Amino acid sequence: MSKKTQIGTLIVVVLQGRNLPNKRFIGKQNPYCELNYNGESKSTKVIKGGGQHPNWDDEIRFPVYETPKVKFTGVNEAEPHISSPTPVVQSRKYADREMTLTCYSSQYVSIGSCSVDITEALTKGEQD
Numbered sequence: 861m862s863k864k865t866q867i868g869t870l871i872v873v874v875l876q877g878r879n880l881p882n883k884r885f886i887g888k889q890n891p892y893c894e895l896n897y898n899g900e901s902k903s904t905k906v907i908k909g910g911g912q913h914p915n916w917d918d919e920i921r922f923p924v925y926e927t928p929k930v931k932f933t934g935v936n937e938a939e940p941h942i943s944s945p946t947p948v949v950q951s952r953k954y955a956d957r958e959m960t961l962t963c964y965s966s967q968y969v970s971i972g973s974c975s976v977d978i979t980e981a982l983t984k985g986e987q988d
Contacts, residue, residue, distance in 0.1 A: 864925040870897065870981065872922070872959070874904050876915045881972065883965045888912075890966035897922045897978075898956040906966055924982065957982060 874893050883889055888911035893904045900922055907914040962973035 866923045867926045868924040870922040870924050870978070872897075872920045874916045874918045874920065874961075876913070876917070877910075877963060878913055880912045880914070880963060882912055883967070883969045883971055889971070891963055891971060892916075892966070893918075894962045894964065895920055895922075895959060896962075897959045898925070 872895060874895070877891060877893075880889075880891060888909045890906050890908050891910045891914045892906040893916065895902050895904075902920045902922070904916045904918040904920065907916060957977060957979045959976045959978050960973060961976065963971040965971055
């Protein structure tokens with residue numbers, strides 16, 4: 861098994877939520893967010909009484925790894941006897957280019973979720 865090489869750190873700042881659906885019938889919900897990137901999951905702090913407009917202002921860090929990508933070259937599917945498949949390991953700069961964010965009430969009830977394409981942040985180094 862090959863060892864992954866860490867090439868940087870992805871820093872995500874979760875600022876606030878606006879107009880979140882209220883999942884509680886009485887009182888205000890205590891929301892938090894869970895972020896998933898490259899098989900790793902991290903959470904923001906729970907905002908007690910944050911209701912539908914919580915302010916987290918949390919900074920969450922994920923390691924970014926360089927991973928190899930195996931590509932087969934020299935394959936002629938119509939006539940496989942002409943050339944044999946040759947595996948070539950090419951370096952793929954980033955393992956994953958999408959992050960998912962799910963917002964929960966403190967009762968583990970999903971308030972909502974989204975996927976964020978972080979290609980620009982990974983390639984340029986910064987994205988708002």
